[in-house]
Amino acid sequence: MNKHNFFKVLITGTFVVALPLFVNAQKANWQNLDLKTDSAFGISTEKAYKELLKGKKSTKVIVAVNDGGVEATHEDLKRVMWVNAKEIAGNGKDDDKNGYADDIHGWNFIGGPKGSVNFETLELTRLVRRDQERFATTTDANVAEKDKADWEAFKARRADLEKQLAEAKAGLANINGFKAALDGVVKKIGKEEPTAEDFKNFKPSNYLEERIQGIMGEQLEKGSFKDFYEDQIKEGLDYYTRQAEYNLNLDYDPRSIVGDNPNDATEKFYGNNDVAGPDAMHGTHVAGIIAADRTNKIGINGVADNVVIMGVRCTPNGDERDKDVANAIRYAVDNGAKVINMSFGKAYSWDKAAVDAAVKYAVSKDVLLVHAAGNENKDLEVENNFPTQKYLDGGVASSWITVGASGPKDDETLKASFSNFGKTQVDVFAPGVDIYSTVPGSKYKNLNGTSMASPVVAGLAALIRSYYPKLTAVQVKEIIMKSVTKVNHNVSYKKGEEGAEETVSVPFADLCVSGGIVNAYNALKLAATY
Incomplete structure (x- = not known):
């Protein structure tokens, strides 16, 4: 089941990070x-x-x-x-x-x-896992006529899976990068839960810190730092981790727990x-x-x-x-x-x-x-x-x-x-x-x-x-x-x-x-x- 996390793309200058939106x-x-x-x-x-x-x-x-x-x-x-x-x-x-x-x-x-x-896993992952065994030695050159439609469907699904997995891994890297940069700024500010005013008064020493300052100043007008960190940074990390390690992982299969x-x-x-x-x-x-x-x-x-x-x-x-x-x-x-x-x-x-x-x-x-x-x-x-x-x-x-x-x-x-x-x-x-x-x-x-x-x-x-x-x-x-x-x-x-x-x-x-x-x-x- 897709838990449907909603993310907003924020350009930080050195990376793109997807974060959930604060809602009014x-x-x-x-x-x-x-x-x-x-x-x-x-x-x-x-x-x-x-x-x-x-x-x-x-x-x-x-x-x-x-x-x-x-x-x-x-x-x-x-x-x-x-x-x-x-x-x-x-x-x-x-x-x-x-x-x-x-x-x-x-x-x-x-x-x-x-x-x-x-x-x-996603159904996509399970279908690719099933069919990659069937088509392990198949190529466009040797595919049997009766299998052509299934072969084309398998290739399309495999490409979809690879694309989604690459996006998940990139998302995980990006949000980790954002978290590291944010943690660095928070450490310099010297408060565990800084306010929008604290970020506005912060003196950035590089472009990345300047972008963090701008983003957080805007975000904290709508909620607390604690809520932002819990609901967005941690939620974002959980989201991309779930995708990369479980949902889109061909080697992951928890069904033995059920026993059917x-x-x-x-x-x-x-x-x-x-x-x-x-x-x-x-x-x-x-x-x-x-x-x-x-x-x-x-x-x-x-x-x-x-x-x-x-x-x-x-x-x-x-x-x-x-x-x-x-x-x-x-x-x-x-x-x-x-x-x-x-x-x-x-x-x-x-x-x-x-x-x-x-x-x-x-x-x-x-x-x-x-x-x-x-x-x-x-x-x-x-x-x-x-x-x-x-x-x-x-x-x-x-x-x-x-x-x-x-x-x-x-x-x-x-x-x-x-x-x-x-x-x-x-x-x-x-x-x-x-x-x-x-x-x-x-x-x-x-x-x-x-x-x-x-x-x-x-x-x-x-x-x-x-x-x-x-x-x-x-x-x-x-x-x-x-x-x-x-x-x-x-x-x-x-x-x-x-x-x-x-x-x-x-x-x-x-x-x-x-x-x-x-x-x-x-x-x-x-x-x-x-």
Whole structure:
């Protein structure tokens, strides 16, 4: 799973370093606010509770968070976690005979008896590793006619992998260089946590120190040195280290931890019951957006007020495997989930047919699948982001919603700079910039991504299903699509290769099927008419 770190390129004179952006903090809960009354382009959730839902009865809905892990003990989630009442906790037995022992809050398909997978390769890496054995002695001159298409695909993937690995290694070297230069300036300033003023008063002795002074003076106007160092320098080092040592490393394979045959898509009963896993940051944040406790007067308010969160761990720090995605979907469906949030995606697919079969199963069981569009600022009309609603054998999943990310302002910046888009491939947009939600340790943090926009829509879908339980998954999708706040102006985004991008301005309606931002108030009013 791509954790979608966002970086800004800063030219320092002797090197280029990519750093995450400081984001101008929005109001916490802005995704639930109303554009007219609150001046933030949220989805009007609070308005809906106040004007439409007060005193109304609702039915509890199970929402599966198929992700990288959920902290079930979080102060703002513990009351809303799904509990498998048919299972006796801690006895090591499969009491409900569903094939998974002690699955109290869900299941972990990337774990085994001795632990859980944290870092994983990209699907690209796995495909190159598979095919380099097959084509070990193949050349353009001797390739068999029947293998030509596969050979060309392998060469393209290998080139892609080599390019990404070179960029990761360069990024790691550059950010280490920036860190060394910054550390040197900080040492000269003589303070562990210097301020913007300290940097401005610093007397640089060379051009590099002058560039550090300029960068830090600007950055520290927006936050503290400690936050900058933790969230940007250390995060940047972690990001590029993960890429170089794990994600893009042909020699790295952690799957033995699970103990299954990763190439056998028919194998379903493997894993462990640790729904948090070694890194529950992403999934916990997603879960909070959907359902953080609205009654406890602490932390944040989720979109939906009468749902429970089922944690289904299937995505590592790297790319998820199709086998695990398929089994996670089936587990969620078989254990009662009516909405499944999938805030993950990848450019390549190993076994799309297995995922398609699981999606068809979910559709047949009246389950709504909500999927993040991805964070590469790409047009999904021409680029892949798996899984997709399109089946290999033709047709599309009828109860599937793909979600792009929007920002808080109703202007040219409304499309989040990172969000993928597609006139026929992305259904709706929802808030995904600077979203404040739950993270491990009973803490809270702002994160960005279509990974944050997708659970806004999953929460809305669950809210509708909770108050109007007779509606089908297909009807809920229809209601969400029809009730968007239409955007009738252009938005801007950068197009082209990094360093040579041009800014383009297009009608928002060209970015998605519905041409708008989801709206809870409108959706619930419309649901009442069905």
